[in-house]
Amino acid sequence: MAQIIDGKKVSAQVKARVADEVAALKEKGVTPGLAVIIVGDDSASQVYVRNKEKACAETGMYSEKYALPAETTQEELLNLVKELNGKKEISGILCQLPLPSHLNSDIVINAIDPIKDVDAFHPVNVGKIMIGDYAFLPCTPAGVMELIKSAGVDPEGKNCVVVGRSNIVGKPMAMLLLHKNATVTICHSKTVNLSEITKQADILVAAVGRAKFITGDMIKPGAVVIDVGMNRDENGKLCGDVDFESAEKTAGAITPVPGGVGPMTIAMLMENTLTAAKIQNANKLK
Secondary structure (H helix, E strand, C coil): CCEECCHHHHHHHHHHHHHHHHHHHHHCCCCCEEEEEEECCCHHHHHHHHHHHHHHHHHCCEEEEEEECCCCCHHHHHHHHHHHHCCCCCCEEEECCCCCCCCCHHHHHHHCCHHHECCCCCHHHHHHHHHCCCCCCCHHHHHHHHHHHHCCCCCCCCEEEEECCCCCCHHHHHHHHHHCCCEEEEECCCCCCHHHHHCCCCEEEECCCCCCCECHHHCCCCCEEEECCCEECCCCCEECCECHHHHCCCCCEECCCCCCHHHHHHHHHHHHHHHHHHHHCCCCCC
């Protein structure tokens, strides 16, 4: 049976490390601060925002929440972002996605100061990730890298397959593995003979958004399997993109859903906010 990679345990370690550094910054008069904007009443988004507030409290950070009505205009949202860009107490700005359909998320992301873009979605930060000279990493891919490391696995020289090509997970995930000297293949909905490719993966990252899409017979024996998916199965039960039951019998190490990648995303957001505070207060911290 596969080793279970415990995201709750690893995320607690990351948050403890961040909390120690936050305490040290506070002694020098710097308190990292995160502003979270949520528009409308999407229930899943509200859960995420509450978890982010909780993580700020756990790590000793200052946090502000801006809950805006669903009918908020693009101009009103951009004015808030502009205000937060100039607010010294705020190190990081996060706009919870998805936004209501009448709002353009690209315009909003582009309006966030890149040095406060703790989601690492701004084109400036995306470009920096591409060339390997970055301050921030997207939280989910960064969390995946921590989980791989926690399993005692070095991606260097390994065959890595990423299933999914989203801007939020798939593409940056591939770049991070590439920066660690892995050989990376990105698969997607147009990939031919998907299972033949996934069966060659020493490290397989599933980020496709389809419940139990990756089955045990698609996995190389002993592979590290990271499940980024968050779906509901036919019984309404939370599950990932990997069919855990069959995959666990073949994989060498695997993340569960829930309790795998999910907790890491918020832990890495705390790390990014800490990094942002250090950059913005570099003169004070000399």
